[in-house]
Amino acid sequence: MADFFNEDTPHGWLKRVIYKKYLQAYVAKILNFNLNVVLIDGFAGEGRYGSEWRNEIESYGSPLIMIMVVLQFYCNFIDRKNQQTIGSTWTNLHETAIRRFMEELTEEGEEVRRPELVGIGKTYIYLVENKPKNFKALRRNIQLYLGSFFRSDVELETSERDKSVVIQVRHPQFPITISISRVTFDEFQRERFHNSKTLTILDPFGYSHTPMQHVQEFVDQTSEVLISFMSGFVNRFCRKNPGSVAELYGIDRPSGNLEEFLRIVRDNAKGSTAENPKSCTKSYIEHMKRRTGSAYAQFYEMRGKRNNVIYHLIHFANHDKALEAMKETLNTCTQYEGVFKMTDYKVLVEGIPLELGNAQNEEELARTIFGEYCGKTVKLVDVKNFVFEHTPFVFRKNALKLLEKQTDPKIINVVDSRNSTEKRRKWTYPDWGDWKLTFRGSDT
Template identity: 20%
Template sequence: MYLSRECNIIEEKQSPIGVKKLSWEIKEHTKAKHKILKNYLGAWFPIMAFTNPKIIYIDGFAGPGRYKNGEDGSPIYALKIAKEIYEAHLNRLENKEFVFFFIEANKSNYKSLQHEISQLSLPKNFKIITKNEEFSETMEKLFSFFDTTGKGLAPTFAFIDPFGTKYVPFEIVKKIMSYTKCEVFFNHMYSGVLRSKDVTDHTQLYGTDKWKYCLNKPEKLTELYAFQLQDQAGVLYTRSFNVRNRKNAHIFDLIYATNNTLGLEKMKEAMWKADPLGNFQFRDITIPGQIVLFELEPDLSLLKKFLLNEFKGKQVSISEIENFVLLKTPYLKGHIKNKTLVPMLKDDLISVLRPTGSKSGFKEGTLITFH
């Protein structure tokens, strides 16, 4: 065990004596992925810490902590974001516990990670736990501890970003999601499934052998994984995001799982804020036929189409519309009123019945009829 400048760092191995020169060079699509995660953590940390005495952040494939040219790895920027939020709200958070699990199986990366964490000055109530072992191994030990003691997992956000063809058994993710207020953000790289011939690994990854029916349409593998989360793990809400280069070649898919509508809203906001420029693009691929590109000027004609398909011939409240957009489309609440309903009103696609005393806008209590 060793201590950083202020916070507690706990691990079972010796702290690093010699750290090899960093060799990982960050890729542009990794920067894009990290941007989404940063955006979301900026919302998740304060929301959860304000309302819970203890929260947990898990990075299952933590890496070396820093890239070749000095860029922060995901564990370091997670700690920095949490520290910034903690210091900005010290009066509300000084008695809260922030727990960080950083898991890295590669010994060289692990030593580098320990070194990078030790250079940070962090609050005393930040508890850092590092593990030099496989993600699944650490989680199985945690689950065994909880099952034995009767304790549960505190509100947790698990970032699962495996390297190459490494697999995370579906049962691990399912178990995480069985605890209250837990979320998973999973990098699903199905290219490894297409390359590997180990069918046992595939079945463990998806929790079913139905993956074999998707090999001719590999994009269906992400759809299968999200279905399994809802059907087998009981997850209420999932969103799937696709990252492609400008030549439309698939890079990876990101799958988010939560049982909380506020979390869903914040993750969608994080995706829209990321808005990758240059060589990459993000698309929401949650629902077949509803693929939406995240860009500075979104195509709101698709939102208009979704609303008409859902509500044509009906009179519904503005809150019903907002709920539909949040849960059933890739769009945000901010895309609804002025950007979509106002043009639809001008085009006589809807009529509006406002509450007494309200002459404009779409306040609570407003009823909209879709023609």
């Protein structure tokens, strides 16, 4: 990892881990329901870093991460249908699994074609890259990557004046279409598909290329957005460039009252000025939710080698399952207990390894749940929703077990409101019941 960081940063690498983990959950959930997946990358770049082709999926840029995750899903789906096992690592998939499902030659040299997949959705990937150099490199990298697997099943269409490219995988068991557009993100108009769900990733180099007026078009009941919000820049430049910042927030251009505009953006930040970037982020979230009706938003803080806030990674969604999946992803990637954040400072300056894993303290979660529901009877689903929507924790049933199993139990009764004849095992909360939990009062 040290060699890789000579070319990258810990927070950049981690951001791509988050992309990978969430895309894996998202793609599987949608395609398995026979819905189509639409993936959009508004600032695609070249697709990879340097000249090497690495085995680690997170070593690539977001466009190739999208493609690799989708290929991985279709390989796993085919294996399940054929009752085969291909191994759990990306290296296995990269080197063996995909090749195994390509066309095979008979002794006469004729192609053996497998039937088209049924009961599974199609994938449409849209990549937006305005810089000619990056556009050309991105197109080539995708052609090279897909060409190593699909020798005769990749079809290329180029539009007039080379402004867009469509790469079509024609293999019947890999229904993937990739469109690359040489336009700016604010010029890009999304194509809507029937029976589909859309995830848009926005990773701009600054804050002036993602005006809310345009970003909001990618957030609705069937669409999610994961955006790198440059809160550090916003905090620094809202005085110097209030017009661009106002456009970012979807606010009418500020007039002479600059202090009022700053108050709106920073949302009355409390404490030291170090909290201003987070306040800028929270204010942005509130503006976006008001304009789109988005039900859920989670954010993850990224800090640089001086431990200064660089940006916040924000996820907007309208489905509780999306909230749950993203929070599971962010929880796995945090360096700190109880908050979603990481800093290059720990890795580069203090020499602390970046170890990904579940850093959650279940006892702290148990105390948080009891503090909210002390003396109350509530449904298990309400406890779960509270944890996901209003705490920095991920819901784990083990926290309930800790509360019920104590010498002086804090959960004093668990009943199934459906009156099922099936009995639960002690200290468990099965999915088959509609459980109600009674918490003891603080004075009991």
